[in-house]
Amino acid sequence: MxxxxxxxxxxxxxxxxxxxxxxxxxxxxxxxxxxxxxxxxxxxxxxxxxxxxxxxxxxxxxxxxxxxxxxxxxxxxxxxxxxxxxxxxxxxxxxxxxxxxxxxxxxxxxxxxxxxxxxxxxxxxxxxxxxxxxxxxSDIAALLVEEGEFVEGPDGLTVYVQQIEQSGLLKNLFIYLPDGDDATTWDAAEARFERIDGAPMLTMLNGSTTRYSSRGVLTYGSFDRNVFDLSPYIDATERPRxxxxxxxxxxxxxxxxxxxxxxxxxxxxxxxxxxxxxxxxxxxxxxxxxxxxxxxxxxxxxxxxxxxxxxxxxxxxxxxxxxxxxxxxxxxxxxxxxxxxxxxxxxxxxxxxxxxxxxxxxxxxxxxxxxxxxx
Incomplete structure (x- = not known):
């Protein structure tokens, strides 16, 4: 030019x-x-x-x-x-x-x-x-967690978190899971959502678990670290359309x-x-x-x-x-x-x-x- x-x-x-x-x-x-x-x-x-x-x-x-x-x-x-x-x-x-x-x-x-x-x-x-x-x-973490509220997910799974930090760390976690006439609860001081071998997991630290059976038996235990598998609550067959x-x-x-x-x-x-x-x-x-x-x-x-x-x-x-x-x-x-x-x-x-x-x-x-x- x-x-x-x-x-x-x-x-x-x-x-x-x-x-x-x-x-x-x-x-x-x-x-x-x-x-x-x-x-x-x-x-x-x-x-x-x-x-x-x-x-x-x-x-x-x-x-x-x-x-x-x-x-x-x-x-x-x-x-x-x-x-x-x-x-x-x-x-x-x-x-x-x-x-x-x-x-x-x-x-x-x-x-x-x-x-x-x-x-x-x-x-x-x-x-x-x-x-x-x-x-x-389809993020189970986003679906199940809301700060300060009880959130009910699939199969009656209910999750409560008192505080969610910017890093994703969950403070004072409570989980309730019904199983027919039985019920199990977990509580942990800290927790974090992770993926282990591609599967969604919830890693809980410094907590306890309580199981109540239909026969009236109450079982209590504590743990330093416990991994909760979230795979059963996700439909793996879904794909983006x-x-x-x-x-x-x-x-x-x-x-x-x-x-x-x-x-x-x-x-x-x-x-x-x-x-x-x-x-x-x-x-x-x-x-x-x-x-x-x-x-x-x-x-x-x-x-x-x-x-x-x-x-x-x-x-x-x-x-x-x-x-x-x-x-x-x-x-x-x-x-x-x-x-x-x-x-x-x-x-x-x-x-x-x-x-x-x-x-x-x-x-x-x-x-x-x-x-x-x-x-």
Whole structure:
């Protein structure tokens, strides 16, 4: 790129990056508020909430990048046009195509980045988040322990903990377990949840156990260390259930038999695959519409509010219709081709408006003069 093109590239890239960052920040804030349940109800750490929030970012970026590109490009091009920097660029001998090339290059970069996110990063992050969320929901420690309250679990198992320290150490633990007409209780000064050979265990220290049988026999004993097996109270057959957004492209277009029906129908999986491949086209469409809104007409000292409003409305309509086509493609496979045609046609129309504006136009007076000379 020439010096002027590098300047234009920087001037457009900065607002685009700022717009994408602002939208991503709003999305991350929304996700973090949704994840507060993990801390409040599940007793998880702030790090777990932060991890799940960050794992949701790739899916957000796939939606945010075209929008941020459109908004940032409009801001940058409007400023360049209003301050007559584009006029100075053209006056220096730079052709309009050379001036547009940095914007097109930026759109291509965003399109490639979107493709990488939708095909590689997003499914990995979604699968990791789904597995992590499943582990939290099935965490027997989080389900059975609530500070200062009696919590009843499976098979009548009841647990009480007076205090839970930040390190996970349980203080003054009490466990009650009925067994038909019999009942057993444990109490310990300290306890901690652990995994031994992959099995969930509760290690109790400095405690006692009491067993009452239906025959009226009471048995009491003390211990320095006792390990309570929690495996019988966990359904080991449960597995995390994935969604189409969690699968890679190879799994979407050639799903395994167990994926069809459990994750989604074959039509839903195929529609998801085509939606990911067509997502980068919306980045190209966003830049084409932004260029057409600012440079697709006559220079105006009063601003370009009307043209920007029309471009924004067109972008919004096309994107919403695109989501509708994705939903319809799950039931009608032939609609998948529209997932590609819609952004391509919208881009072509925007470029057509831009091309027409770039061509020199003859005024009516010049045309009448040329007709008179020809006559």
């Amino acid at each position: 020439t010096l002027i093109q590098r300047y234009l590239f920087r001037q457009i890239t900065r607002p685009v990056a700022a717009a994408c960052a602002a939208l991503a920040g709003i999305g991350i804030l929304s996700q973090s508020l949704d994840q507060l349940e993990i801390i409040v109800e599940r007793g998880q750490s702030v790090w777990v909430m932060l991890k799940l929030t960050l794992l949701a970012v790739p899916q957000l970026l796939a939606v945010i990048l075209p929008i941020g590109l459109f908004v940032g490009a409009l801001i940058a091009l409007t400023r360049l046009q209003r301050e007559q920097e584009l006029t100075a660029v053209f006056a220096s001998g730079v052709t309009r195509w050379a001036a547009i090339r940095p914007a097109i290059r930026l759109a291509a970069i965003v399109a490639v980045l979107t493709l990488l996110i939708t095909t590689i990063v997003q499914p990995w992050a979604q699968r990791t988040a789904r597995t992590e969320a499943f582990a939290i929901r 994935f969604k189409p957004s969690d699968l890679y492209l190879t799994q979407l277009f050639d799903p395994a038999p167990q994926d069809v029906g459990t994750v989604g129908s074959r039509g839903e999986l195929t529609a998801e695959g085509h939606a990911r491949l067509s997502a980068p086209l919306y980045a190209l469409m966003a830049m084409a519409m932004a260029l057409a809104a600012i440079m697709g007409g006559q220079f105006s000292r009063t601003g370009y509010s009307l043209r920007i409003a029309k471009a924004a409305a067109a972008f919004l309509v096309v994107r919403v219709v695109g989501y509708g086509i994705v939903a319809g493609s799950a039931w009608n496979g032939w609609l998948n081709i529209l997932q590609y045609l819609l952004p391509i046609v919208a881009t072509a129309i925007a470029l057509r408006l831009l091309f027409r504006a770039l061509k020199p136009r003859r005024s009516r007076r010049v045309k009448r003069a040329l007709k008179a000379q020809a006559a």
